[in-house]
Amino acid sequence: MPSNKTTQCLAFEHHDHQRCQSRLLSAAKQLCHSQNIRLTERREQVLQILLQSHQPMGAYEILGQLNQNPDVSMVAPPIVYRALEFLLSVGLVHRIECKNAFIGCAHPGHASAAQFLICKGCEKVAELDNPTTSLQQEASQVGFMIDHSVVEITGLCAECQADG
Amino acid sequence: MPSNKTTQCLAFEHHDHQRCQSRLLSAAKQLCHSQNIRLTERREQVLQILLQSHQPMGAYEILGQLNQNPDVSMVAPPIVYRALEFLLSVGLVHRIECKNAFIGCAHPGHASAAQFLICKGCEKVAELDNPTTSLQQEASQVGFMIDHSVVEITGLCAECQADG
């Protein structure tokens, strides 16, 4: 049995990203359908752009990609921000605070407080899927009621370390 | 012996802030002196402004306070950002990513990866002083080499919960 020590860091492993991407898109559609919320064309466009890679994108970068399509008329920032607002609220996208950027959720539906490993080398971001951390325990020890948590670890992934 | 369960969350406790402030300023001076780096007047001004409260401040808010002094000529954003850059590099100030804001370090010299509890009620921020977390362990388990970590927990402090 192969070691699975990195199986929760898909972003840092070689994988069939085509499949990864379509799996996440299907999951998104299903999730929205089951919750009776609308994944409109715009929202889906933005989600698809984010799912193209495991790298976070700025809002204006997304905007740029939307506007690359010459068939469609140019759109302005609020379009993107509104789609992102929706996707964030549903948990299909996360915000990477330390980069003012956005990334597709790697574990849609798991709701939990996400934690990110952000590689400075390849700029990919892995989303850990661990529910409770010691932090949450500490917070409650001092009587703090958690609403939302941001955990972003920057550094070098294994491969980028090897590449020097 | 009184419970010390919250002693590391000074920000959320009633305390003599006058003393807190001057203690941190002295510590900063000492730290810079011992490391032979210059805490210039500008840098000290900015640090003092941040030490006035346990609430994070945006760069332009700091700028506003600097420019409140009618004796001195107006300064422009780069002044503030440069002072902040210095103070961040020395570890006298931290950046609160989820607010694009800055806060005086509550434990100067401890170097460690800081973790913040951010209250939505009183807007105060407590800096935990815990060295290694389970996160760091997890990161190294997947071969990730940590450079910097951002841990920001938003919610309600005990007092704000009580206040309804």
Add this chain to the structure above:
DNA sequence: TGGCATAATGTTATATTATAACGTAACTTA
């Protein structure tokens, strides 16, 4: 002490990120 190198500050302009405000179109449901 004077002159050089470096570090810090000051100034202007502009880049980047985000949202307010208001109008139009589309969907939903009675």
Add this chain to the structure above:
DNA sequence: TAAGTTACGTTATAATATAACATTATGCCA
């Protein structure tokens, strides 16, 4: 189909941050 709601489009502008270059202060040592 009318009314209410949600989503989208458009314009303008707010808020955050930095590039580039000029000036001043500091440290150093010949």
